Amino acid sequence: MVPSKFAYHKPTTIKDAIALLTAHGDDSKILSGGHSLVPVLKLRLNDPEHLIDVSGIESMGGIRDNEKSITIGANCTHSEIANNAALKEHAPMIALAASMIGDIQVRNFGTIGGSIAHADPAADWPAVLLAADANVIITSVDGNRTVDVDQFFKGLFMTAVGEEEIITAVSIPKTAFNKNSTYVKFPQPASRFALVGCAAAVANSDGYVTEARVAFSGVSATPFRDGNVEKSLKGNVLNEGSIATATASVADGVSVMSDHFAAENYRKHMAGVYARKALSALS
């Protein structure tokens, strides 16, 4: 299939990109790595008249290792993130999740900004960013605003980003729980998207859990943290017993997806299996 006709713009600054977005409103779409948008255009599920390619905006690229956080530019590809030394050291689940996305071509083109803007329920980033307590930096004519990732994913392909806004960066705090973190996934065998993806980040003091963050992709239309698992782990030693107790009813009360790849009960069961895998790797 061939997309409908569109005008192509390639701004080199965020300001110019926002001016184009504001001028063309509903008739425009941001283009980043194109790995989700181009198939959508080819299937004519969307037919914007203007494509605003942000891949040439330098200030939206690069990974900065700051004193208390690591800032990932929205244009960073999954490959860049997978290979970043600061992320490997301070938030290993971030680099690990990036290395598990799709195949090498997808990782070399797809970006973190494009992925979270698209908000595919089976994407890997939502689980890890929720577990990491990340912030998303969103820019518009009014300047930057910072959105706590807990408030970012609103539903199936829905986020907190407004029509005339651009995601410009993601910030990962340097915390004890992020330093001790991991990501595991049960991949769809062809695309590698997550049928279940579980990110776990656990801080300990004297062997006892002081903070646990456990989040899932692929299980529900909206990615989520499982508060019951997190609460159950807090104050305990992370071992086989406490993990089994905490993960006995993963995703309870959550509307679990069902499709031809994985039925609801199976997916829920696998969410428990993958939560145990992730937490066991940290014990």
Ligand SMILES: Cc1cc2nc3c(=O)[nH]c(=O)nc-3n(C[C@H](O)[C@H](O)[C@H](O)COP(=O)(O)OP(=O)(O)OC[C@H]3O[C@@H](n4cnc5c(N)ncnc54)[C@H](O)[C@@H]3O)c2cc1C
């Ligand atoms: C074969 C294949 C396998 C894949 N496997 C996986 C996988 O295993 N796990 C996984 O998580 N993903 C997977 N993906 C998706 C991949 O990670 C995409 O790269 C990602 O979903 C979209 O990123 P992109 O940079 O290509 O964005 P684009 O396709 O360019 O854009 C996607 C959407 O985001 C909007 N957008 C882009 N950038 C911004 C921005 N900065 N601010 C606001 N809006 C923006 C666009 O307008 C569009 O609506 C796969 C994709 C393919 C084709």
